[in-house]
Amino acid sequence: MHSSTTEQQGGPQKRTLFTRFLDTVEWLGNLLPHPVTLFAIFCVAILLASGIAGYFDLAVADPRPEGAKGRAADGMIYVQSLLNAEGLQMIVTNLVKNFTGFAPLGTVLVAMLGVSVAEHSGLLSASMRGLVMGASRRTVTFTIVFAGIISNTASELGYVVLIPLAAMIFHSLGRHPLAGLAAAFAGVSGGYSANLLLGTVDPLLSGITESAAQMIDPDYSVGPEMNWYFMFVSTFFIAFVGAWITDKIVEPKLGQYDHDQASEDVAAASASKLNDDEKRGLRNAGIAVLIVSGILALTIVPEWGPLRHPETNEVAGSPFLKGIVAFIMVFFAVPGIVFGRTVGTINNDRDVIDSMSKSMSAMGMYIVLVFFAAQFVAFF
Known part of the structure; x- marks a missing residue:
């Protein structure tokens, strides 16, 4: 009888804990911004990261074999800052191209x-x-x-x-x-x-x-x-x-x-x-x-x-x-x-x-999402 009573008392408590867990998951999920906003945030993050990395001249070894197209002579890949004049010019001139050329x-x-x-x-x-x-x-x-x-x-x-x-x-x-x-x-x-x-x-x-x-x-x-x-x-x-x-x-x-x-x-x-x-x-x-x-x-x-x-x-x-x-x-x-x-x-x-x-009229949200996703990929 004691075991049965404990189970009866524990059942609602377990369900309450599980319900609270699901409510917490839902609450955390609702904190996520819209996917379009996420890509916009990613774009800003790439801009800031490139500016910081470019300032310190960070570089990594190029994994491509020697003689590959676009490979630097010293075999290194250097960060290209997007926060200087050259980077700003690249962003402005390629904004439309990034969007229309996104596969x-x-x-x-x-x-x-x-x-x-x-x-x-x-x-x-x-x-x-x-x-x-x-x-x-x-x-x-x-x-x-x-x-x-x-x-x-x-x-x-x-x-x-x-x-x-x-x-x-x-x-x-x-x-x-x-x-x-x-x-x-x-x-x-x-x-x-x-x-x-x-x-x-x-x-x-x-x-x-x-x-x-x-x-x-x-x-x-x-x-x-x-x-x-x-x-x-x-x-x-x-x-x-x-x-x-x-x-x-x-x-x-x-x-x-x-x-x-x-x-x-x-x-x-x-x-x-x-x-x-x-x-x-x-x-x-x-x-x-x-x-x-x-x-x-x-x-x-x-x-x-x-x-x-x-x-x-x-x-x-x-x-x-x-x-x-x-x-x-x-x-x-x-x-x-x-x-x-x-x-x-x-x-x-x-x-x-x-x-x-x-x-096509129902694809409006997709097109907006693609615009920001295309910029993120191009910046990256």
Whole structure:
């Protein structure tokens, strides 16, 4: 009895300590400034650090081999102060160039032009709902996590469509809806950078990596496909792990769910199923994907492919891989237009342009962030 009483008294105390810990973490997190402000602070810090280091003529050994481009004769790298007249001139004259020449800026915006057509036509939402709603009871958890992972192709679509849909599906199956919500959230957030296809995240990451690598080698090039093998394997690994944790750990901890309430969401779940127009649209979009894939394959698969490397005739370093962002745009735009024409969401060229414009208008915060990030990288 004494042990039981102690546990009963200790339980609320432990929960209180844990709650206080979470409140402290939240409080510390809220102290962080906006990401744009962070990059602005980093820029100021680089200016001050360069001024101090330049004043004392600090230098380090150049890791590049002798004869490398940009390597000083004495093999040392000296700090260039940004607080003297020369540094101020460099900042002022290169401010716009740093921004417009920042690799992630153009690549992400171009890729988003195509993805936006597929998103606003309803293709991506219909594909996600068709994938999840068509899953069997045995595979529904895995399918939800898997769909959450690949939803990052359309940026934030998974948060808007999949998470509430997953909770509704679990409810309709007599399972705890919070488990479905958690599974979808784990897939969308935990697997955000994994995918079977290249999306808008990959040009962003490759651009940042390329900008950093070019500090050492100005000719170094990084393509958006750099992590594809890792992304492909991670997609299935995260989906299996997320499904297992949901079924074996998360859902049992939520306790017994009242199955009598399941019937309330059956009608709602049915309303999320694809209608006949959407099914035809997905079929036609699938045909468009095959045609586009076939045309792209002809440019790179045969030895005479026009987009192979002009000197080595190999795929590595070829114009195809260097221009992969353009193909991402085409790969999403064409099926999106076909789907939209089938279901009636796209009727003319104005609808296509409007869908692109809406996505560009939503990229304002990203563009502001890129401006300060580009200055930070250039200063560094």
